[in-house]
Structures are given as C-alpha cells and as structure tokens.
Amino acid sequence: MYNCSLIKFKDITDKYGHLTPIEGKIDIPFEIKRVYYITGVGQGVVRGFHSHRKLHQVLICLNGSVKIRTKNPEDEELTELNDPSVGLYIGPHVWREMFDFTEGSVLLVLASENYSEDDYIRNYDFYLEEAIKIYR
Secondary structure, rough: OOOOOEEOOOEEEEEOOEEEEEEOOOEEEEOEEEEEEEEOOOOOOOOOEEEEEOOEEEEEEEEOOOOEEEEEEOOOOEEEEEOEEEEEOOOOOEEEEEOOOOOOOOEEEEEEEOHHHEEEOOOOHHEEEEEEHHHH
16 A cells, blocks of 8 residues: 555564564654554544644554554555554555554554644545545
C-alpha cells in the first residue's frame, strides 16, 4: 500500500532476553519529535478514525496484539501487530482504525511532528476529498 509498510527492527536476543534498538532517521524514515503509547483499551473498542496531512508515524505493539486497518482511496489493508520488533509505518493521507486490542496490550507510537489538531482529518468524507487529489 502506498505510504504504508511494515518495518522489521533488529532483534538482539541472548540469554538475557530481547533488545530492540530503534533510532530515528536510521531505523525509521524520520526524526522522532513525539512519542506516546496507548494502553487499557477495552474489548470491542475501536480507535483512530482519522488521517494526518503531514504527520508520519510508526506503530509498534510492545505487548499483546492489535489490528490496524489502513485505507487510501485505492487500497485497504489489515495488519496485525504482535511482535515488538516489527513496526507499521503510516505516512500522510492514510486513514487508520485500530481494534481488537488484547488485554494488556501496549501500542507505542513514534511521530514525526509535535501534536497539532490542524493536522488531523477526522471526517472520512473530507479525508477522501483531500486524498483523492494526492492519489490520482
């Protein structure tokens, strides 16, 4: 899918466990300006329902699993994140919905920009109007 792909990080494993290093501009395609995580999502709750105009993100499920539906005017994909050494890159103008969070799941998000409400597109019809100009 355009502007959306999986990233496999190094997974250094030995008798002490796993260490997964992640460096901005090396392991992910942008400088990290914001980090947040999502926890305690109840069964049946769906999050997201938005796109961004400029923001790039990498989503990593550190514990448990979560499903991510990504869409653009031409494609739709479903990705399950359940390995903390794999991240989902989501670029600008990709609609996202996150669901089926398992109990105890932790979804880490690395973002290319500081928070700006103006960067969000929260209405799917408005999103399609903007995205169609970019994808076609």
